[in-house]
Amino acid sequence: MIKKILVAYDGSEESYSAFLFGIDIAKKFEAELEVLSVVRVLEPPEEVETRDNLERGKEHYKKLFKKLNQEAKEKNIHIKTEIALGHPAEQIIRWAEKNHIDIIFLGHQTKNTFGRWLLGSTPDKVVHHAPCTVTIVKNNHSAK
Amino acid sequence: MSEVWFLVSVWIFLALVSTFISIWLGIATALSEIIVGMIAQAIIVGFFGGFSLGASESWITFLAGSGAILLTFLAGAELDPAVFKMKWKEVGLIGLAGFFAPFFGCAAVAYYYLQWNLMASWLCGVALSTTSVAVVYAVMLELGLNRTEYGKVVLGACFINDLGTVIALGLIFSPFTIKTIIFVLISILVFIALPKITTYFFRKYGNLPAEIETKYILLLLFAMGALAAWAGSEAVLPAYIIGMVLAGSVGKNQAFIRRLRTLTLGLLTPFYFLRAGSLVSISALIAAPFIFLILLATKMVTKFIGVYPAAKMAKYPKLEAIYTTLLMSTGLTFGTIASLFGLTHGIITKEQYSYLVAAVIASAVVPTIIANAFYLPRHLLHEDNEITSKNEKMPELLKEIK
Numbered sequence: 001m002i003k004k005i006l007v008a009y010d011g012s013e014e015s016y017s018a019f020l021f022g023i024d025i026a027k028k029f030e031a032e033l034e035v036l037s038v039v040r041v042l043e044p045p046e047e048v049e050t051r052d053n054l055e056r057g058k059e060h061y062k063k064l065f066k067k068l069n070q071e072a073k074e075k076n077i078h079i080k081t082e083i084a085l086g087h088p089a090e091q092i093i094r095w096a097e098k099n100h101i102d103i104i105f106l107g108h109q110t111k112n113t114f115g116r117w118l119l120g121s122t123p124d125k126v127v128h129h130a131p132c133t134v135t136i137v138k139n140n141h142s143a144k
Numbered sequence: 145m146s147e148v149w150f151l152v153s154v155w156i157f158l159a160l161v162s163t164f165i166s167i168w169l170g171i172a173t174a175l176s177e178i179i180v181g182m183i184a185q186a187i188i189v190g191f192f193g194g195f196s197l198g199a200s201e202s203w204i205t206f207l208a209g210s211g212a213i214l215l216t217f218l219a220g221a222e223l224d225p226a227v228f229k230m231k232w233k234e235v236g237l238i239g240l241a242g243f244f245a246p247f248f249g250c251a252a253v254a255y256y257y258l259q260w261n262l263m264a265s266w267l268c269g270v271a272l273s274t275t276s277v278a279v280v281y282a283v284m285l286e287l288g289l290n291r292t293e294y295g296k297v298v299l300g301a302c303f304i305n306d307l308g309t310v311i312a313l314g315l316i317f318s319p320f321t322i323k324t325i326i327f328v329l330i331s332i333l334v335f336i337a338l339p340k341i342t343t344y345f346f347r348k349y350g351n352l353p354a355e356i357e358t359k360y361i362l363l364l365l366f367a368m369g370a371l372a373a374w375a376g377s378e379a380v381l382p383a384y385i386i387g388m389v390l391a392g393s394v395g396k397n398q399a400f401i402r403r404l405r406t407l408t409l410g411l412l413t414p415f416y417f418l419r420a421g422s423l424v425s426i427s428a429l430i431a432a433p434f435i436f437l438i439l440l441a442t443k444m445v446t447k448f449i450g451v452y453p454a455a456k457m458a459k460y461p462k463l464e465a466i467y468t469t470l471l472m473s474t475g476l477t478f479g480t481i482a483s484l485f486g487l488t489h490g491i492i493t494k495e496q497y498s499y500l501v502a503a504v505i506a507s508a509v510v511p512t513i514i515a516n517a518f519y520l521p522r523h524l525l526h527e528d529n530e531i532t533s534k535n536e537k538m539p540e541l542l543k544e545i546k
Contacts (some may be wrong), residue, residue, distance in 0.1 A: 044508035045282035046172040047219040047477045052405045054285070055398075086286035 002029040006101040008092045008126070009035050011064050014107025018137040019068060022105045023075050031102070034080045035068060036095050037061040038088040058083055089125035096130055103133045151198050158184055159414030173409070174417045174476060175505065181421025199422045205488075208419045209379065211412030212481050213365050216310070216380040218408060219277065219477065220387020221395035227300035234297045238454045239304025242472045245450020246443050247273035247312065253442045258435065264492045266316055271482035271500050272443040272507070274309045274475035277302040279512055283471060294460075298468050307384065309478050313485060314372065314381030327375035331382055334368065335389050343393045350397075357400050358407070378485055420480050420501065423487060428495040429502055439503035444511060447473040463519060470515035479504030 007022040009015045019035060026033040039057030041050060065081040072079040084091040096104055106123050127134045162176040169176070185197050198204055228235060251269030254260040260268060280302050284295040318324060342360075349356050364386060369379030387395070395401065429436065451472050455465035483500040486492040492500070 040170060041282045041286065042166060042170055042172045044172055044175065044276065044474065044476060044512060045278040046174045047276070047278045048215055048222070048405060049173055049409060050278045050282050051222060052402070052409065055402070084286075085282070091286070 002031045002102045004099065004101050005029075005031050005033045006092070006096055006099070006104045007033065007035045008088070008104065008106045008122075009037050009064070009068070010088070010107070011037070011060070012107055014137070014139045016107070017139040018105040018107040019071075021135075021137045023072060023077050023079075025103070025105075026077055027075065032080070033072070033077060034082060034095075034099065034101070035065070036082050036084060036092060037064070038084050038086065038091045040088060041086055054085060057085075088122045089129070092122070092126050093129050093131070096132055101132050103135060104130055105135050105137055108136050108138060148203065151201070151204075154197070155204070155415060155418060158418055162414065162418070172476070172508075174413065174480075175508070177414055177417035178421035178424075178480070178501070178505065181418035182424045182426060183421075184418075185422035185424075186426050197418075197422045199419045204415060204419060207412055207415040209416075210366075211408065211414075211416035212484075213369055213379050213383045214404065214408040215413050215416070215477065216383040216481070217361070217365055217387040218401070218405060219306075220384040221391050221401065222277065222281075223303050223388050223391040223395070224296075224299065225392045227296045227303070231293065231297050231300070235300035236304060237457065238297065238301035238451060238468065238472075240308065241450040241454035242275055242301060242305040242447060243273050243308030243312075243450075246446040247308070249446030249449065250439065250442050253438065258438070260492075260496060263317065264486070264496055267482065267486040267491045268439070268496070268500060270309060270312045270316065271479050271486065271504060272439060272446075272475075273305070273312070274478040274482065274504075275302045275305040275472045276474040276476055276478075276508060277306060278477075279474040279508065280471045283512065283516070294464060298471060301468075302472060303388070305472060306478055307388070309482065310381050310384045313482050314377045317378075317485075317489065317491060318376035321376070323375040324377070327371055327377060330371060331368065331385070334364075334382075335385055338364075338386065338389055339393055342390055346394070346397065350400075355403070357394075357397075358404060361394070361404070380481055380485075417480070420484050423484070423494065423497060424501050425494050425498045428498045432495075432499070436499045436502040436506070439499055440506045440510065443503065443507050444470075444473045447511075467515055467519045470511040470519060473511035474508050476504060476508040479507065 002025065005022050005026050007015070007019045009019055022033055022035075025031065039054055039061070042053060061081075061083050068079065068081065082095070084095060092104065092106075095101070104126060106126060108123060123134075123136050127136070158180050159177065162180040163173055165171070165180065166173040166176040181197070185199075188195050188197060247269040249269075250272040251265045254268035255262065255265035277299065280298055284299065315324075345360055346357060349360075365379075365383050368382035368386065372379050372382050448469050451469040452465050455468045456462075460468065480501060483492070483497055483504060486500070487494065487497040
């Protein structure tokens, strides 16, 4: 039985599809839906830039969450939105562990091929290290 | 004049390239600017012999210097005054140990083992005594440790550590004359009076147009910088302390701080870090790579010698003590500022500068990786009981986020 769903949302179309998919599943199972966005900290964190980055990231996601809340409201689903700081994969896994999440939905990653090759992709890491089931959602999903 | 516009276009282009690299790879912009500066200079020298990036042009020096002053001010303004009000003995003990041990240790290794001259060795000590408040801040935020008493003490200790570095840089290399006494006395008076005067100024004129607050702060920073330079000291010394004393007033004015950050990070610091990178000699690093490794190892070992016993004296368990030690072994901004100061004042050679910058860059990365991989105090991660003050800026950010 799925009781708690986590959607990792980074503002991309892919992660929006994951969110819509999450809404469908949440409705079906009457599960709680949490949306987590991660403000990435540039490495190594630098004086002034780090705080600037975090504040701007926080504002950016707060704006995006308004749209998600609206979407969820139209579908009669209550969602919980959260912002974490750090490396996306690490924070998603930590959040899932801490909040006893049953399933994580992620959008598939297509952009930034060089960075992904160098650092590894977020979905790869989450799939391999998450404490629960992970589903990668293709970006052609739309809520019905 | 066309040469100036051409050159400034080249520098801004490099800054833009650095920013793209920073975004693609998820690395700090300062780091990518230093590396791009190094590579761009090497390419220009290699392919267009006789040309350079123009790092010694007076207007580039001015923009870069202004970047260092404003960056240091903003770093000081990020201080959370609440961390000093509680546990000040622990903060002072760990912060001073974190400064003095690498300062003397790295200077000794440079002098006795690497055979650098006395002043170059002292500069090596200063450049490698630094820590990075930002690294500690980010790690604490990621793990939620900044809300714990432990996190606050470590952050406070980092400010004390960097204050030691900035004071040492400002006073050791200047000749002690009557000018030094005048500089110190005027500075003390200004630092005491500034919070009240500034609060009054911002209250009375803060809402007027034409960026009057920015001009007020720039006047303060440049005037005190001029006084410091007149006394043979370094302009970042008063800038950092002004930032710290105004952290409780100007530092809380988020809209103003953001405008100042835009000016600093958008225009000035790219010139600073690109210039710092362009002055690194890659050939020197290739010729003697072990020197920078020795400097990096010395910094980490001496930080351990200083911070670990201090953390144990503050009754930290072994894991927290090692973690604190490693986090305080980081440092990029102040290490680069000290190294560049040494080069531009003829205290160190270009080769020595290159080894120091390489060690400083490595020290920003290596200790954090080791700390998080092997010594993370996981039992503290869920400690959620110590948000103590409504005035605390750092926990506020996390409180909102959580």
